[in-house]
Amino acid sequence: MSMKTRREVIRMLADQYKRAKSRNEKSAILDNAVKMLGCHRKHAIRALANPPALLPAKSKRHRPLAYQEAMPVIECVWEALDYPERYDRPEQVEWLNSIYALHDRYFNFCLPTRKLIGKERRGARVKKTFDTAKTPVARLIESGVLSSEQTQRLQAYPSSQDPLTLHNQLEMMLSRPVPSSTDTAEPVEAV
CATH class of the missing domain: 1.10.10 (Arc Repressor Mutant, subunit A)
Structure with a gap:
């Protein structure tokens, strides 16, 4: 029906x-x-x-937040940038891109996460089962969708990364003052 x-x-x-x-x-x-x-x-x-209306009310399409893991960093950046002011100067775009690059390396190579495998309800309680903690890159390598060349490159990359150093660099960049938006430089488009 x-x-x-x-x-x-x-x-x-x-x-x-x-x-x-x-x-x-x-x-x-x-x-x-x-x-x-x-x-x-x-x-x-x-x-x-309480019967429904014959025509359903038009509702907005709600999409899931695809960048939920990055929200803490994004909120720090917004706070540091006095959001919602516009930041489109070359030095500001460069600053944001460097923060995102550091965050991506830190999150994808250094932060293992556990994925939910299943839930089992026992009365009023729910028992959740998780797999072992792995980094997003490790999960990508295990999936088998990469070529052997790409796999070797990704496996060699984490050995050159120190998680503590990356974390400290990210914290230092977020604590630095944002480049001024009152410069006379020409605005550029964000990449």
Whole structure:
């Protein structure tokens, strides 16, 4: 049954439900709604008491936040930049790009994360099962989608990285004052 048809059926049954005089009539209408809609009785009661509009309200499309892991760094950058002021000077773009480059190296090569494998409900508690902690680069290498050349390059790269040094560099850059936006230099487009 399509959603449009479902809404029409609920509307029709809701009208009957409101006009029903006795408890037995309402019970029969609820039984019919449960059979037709394939839902629980409590849901049918709620749907018939407050039926949906025939045309659903237009809602914005909500996309998941793709950069959730980077939010702490982005918030620090916004705070440091006195967001929402515009920063499009060459030195500001260079500063932001250097912060993002450091953050990418630190996050992808040095910060292992655990991925959720499964959830098991035991009464009111939920037991979560995680895999072993691995860096995003290690997961990428294990996936087998890279060529042997790319794999060798990625495997050689972390040995040249010191996590503590990268972290300290990132903290130092975030604590430095942002290049001034009152310069007379020409604005450039962010890369």
